[in-house]
Amino acid sequence: MPLTFGPDRQTREFTCDCCGAPIERAWNFVHANGAPYALYYANCYHHRDQDHDAWIDVIFGTWGVGPDQWDDHISFACRVGPVVDRPGPASTLVTAGLVNPDGPLFGHKLDREAALQHPRLPEFWQVSDFVLENDPLVRGHIYGR
Numbered sequence: 134m135p136l137t138f139g140p141d142r143q144t145r146e147f148t149c150d151c152c153g154a155p156i157e158r159a160w161n162f163v164h165a166n167g168a169p170y171a172l173y174y175a176n177c178y179h180h181r182d183q184d185h186d187a188w189i190d191v192i193f194g195t196w197g198v199g200p201d202q203w204d205d206h207i208s209f210a211c212r213v214g215p216v217v218d219r220p221g222p223a224s225t226l227v228t229a230g231l232v233n234p235d236g237p238l239f240g241h242k243l244d245r246e247a248a249l250q251h252p253r254l255p256e257f258w259q260v261s262d263f264v265l266e267n268d269p270l271v272r273g274h275i276y277g278r
């Protein structure tokens with residue numbers, strides 16, 4: 134399934150609660166076959182004393198049909214960054230929606246255990262890999278600008 138970005142990519146910069154370093158966020162729709170397919174939020178961290186990593190949330194649901202509805206939304210998330218004993222960045226499943234704990238947009242937020250057993254997990258990896266390789270903020274943060 135060929136993926137493309139939607140037309141309305143946005144970015145914003147925050148300040149980290151733990152260390153005051155900047156957090157860069159990018160979000161956008163990913164389209165499949167020309168129609169909105171998933172929404173992602175990517176947060177890139179520059180913590181002073183920790184690894185520089187990125188956390189990618191991906192939300193699947195029904196998009197663009199009348200008023201916003203969240204009841205079929207489901208979200209996955211991963212951390213991408215250095216891990217012990219491996220060269221290069223690795224992706225690790227984490228609990229989804231941590232950046233937006235009260236928002237209905239994320240729907241059912243899967244934790245790692247639930248995500249591992251979910252039939253849409255391969256779709257999540259496809260979208261998160263697409264974001265990692267093609268979103269300029271995330272790609273630059275993980276692989277260097």
Ligand SMILES: [Zn+2]
Nearest residue numbers: 149151152180
């Ligand atoms: Zn920090």
